[in-house]
Amino acid sequence: MQRLTTLMAALALTACPQDSGDETGGTDTSGASTPMTTTTSATSDDSTTATTSASTTTDTTGPTTGETTGETTDETAGTSTTEDPTAGVCALPPLTEEIVNTLGFNVFGQSYEAKPGESLDLSVGSIECCYIKMPVDACVTYSVSPAEGATINAAGALFIAADVEPGTVFTVTADVEDGRKVLTTEVFVYTPESNPFVGIWHEVAQLPCGGGAEVAPEMAIQELWFRASGEVQVTWFPFEIYFDYWSDYAYDLQTGDLEITPTGGNYVPADVEGAGTFKIEGNQLVLEDMWLGSPQNGMTPANCGHRFER
Structure with missing residues (x-):
């Protein structure tokens, strides 16, 4: 019984180390914590078997506290291991x-x-x-x-x-x-069903005012770029990150109404007529009764519609 009492006291001291607090006497709990569970069972010869299990929670958002990390000793194995206080912490050097x-x-x-x-x-x-x-x-x-x-x-x-x-x-x-x-x-x-416009289209023909056969553009719009955000860019000659002008757009899938409203740009044509209707024909987009503007230095009169393809 004397041996059992002595060993239980030693185990209690091992499982309850002294606080590693700061200078004010408080305890730093911001780092990793290691809760310990000790189970003691007596054998027939009055000796005891101690089983200790530990679970560690590692804070990966910042450095761990020095007091709760460092070298630990495994007394049963006679070896020591060192915990890495920077585990889970980004160690890359600061950017310039x-x-x-x-x-x-x-x-x-x-x-x-x-x-x-x-x-x-x-x-x-x-x-x-x-x-x-x-x-x-x-x-x-x-x-x-x-x-x-x-x-x-x-x-x-x-x-x-x-x-x-x-x-x-x-x-x-x-x-x-x-x-x-x-x-x-x-x-x-988005989905193609909810917004069939999203993507980049290029102009292949124009619809003359008053009807008649479609005509070739004087200078085709090379990029009509609809975004799911509700913005569309119009560019005749794309170059790097250049756009001629950008607009908001709104549409009604039931009625086929489409409105393109310029909001700014490097070149905004003075003759834009942005309200009309649309049709999707396979991989083509037809804009009717609307005009996205004449190109810079264009010589031909405005038309009343566009056919685009993607």
């Missing part, structure tokens, strides 16, 4: 201020679109002059809101659930080096 100033999600600085069930690479990169995105090794924490319907991993890969409703908008945040720079972008979910 020059690189931080160039960080972005994409070259165009625009929102994204995706269909239900798709994934997107939303990793942050360095946008070099003026249309090249270069990868960077940096400490970045990604998050997505709302959390239901989408997840994003540590590499910036966004996964959208297959049952997400068209029209849902997710906001993705990239926190660079714990607040040194915070970037956000939006992802608009």
Whole structure:
């Protein structure tokens, strides 16, 4: 019985170490904690067998406290192990201020679109002059809101659930080096049924006013780029990140009404007539009773419709 009492006292001391508090006498609980569970059973010869189990929770969002980590000794094995206080902590060196100033999600600085069930690479990169995105090794924490319907991993890969409703908008945040720079972008979910316009179209013909056979454009619009965000860009001669003008658009799938309203640009034609109707014919988009404007230095009169193809 004397041996049992002595051993139980020793086990109690081992399982209850002294607090490793700060200078004020408080206890730092922000780091990893190791709860211990000790079960003692007596054998027939009055000796005891002690079984100790431990579960460790590691904080991967920042460095752990020095008092709760370091060298630990396994008395039964006669060996010692050392816990890494930086486990789960980003150890990459800070970016230069020059690189931080160039960080972005994409070259165009625009929102994204995706269909239900798709994934997107939303990793942050360095946008070099003026249309090249270069990868960077940096400490970045990604998050997505709302959390239901989408997840994003540590590499910036966004996964959208297959049952997400068209029209849902997710906001993705990239926190660079714990607040040194915070970037956000939006992802608009759509389907071809809910928005048949999304994508890039090029002009193949024009509809003359008063009817008659379609005619070839004097200068074709090379990019009519509809975005799921509700914005469309019109460009006759695309070059790098140049657009002639950009607009908001609204449509009604039941009536076929379409309205394109210019909101700014490098060249906004004075003769834009943005209200009309649309038809989808296979891989072609026909705009009727509307005119997206004459090109710069154009010589022919305005027409009253366009045929685009993608």
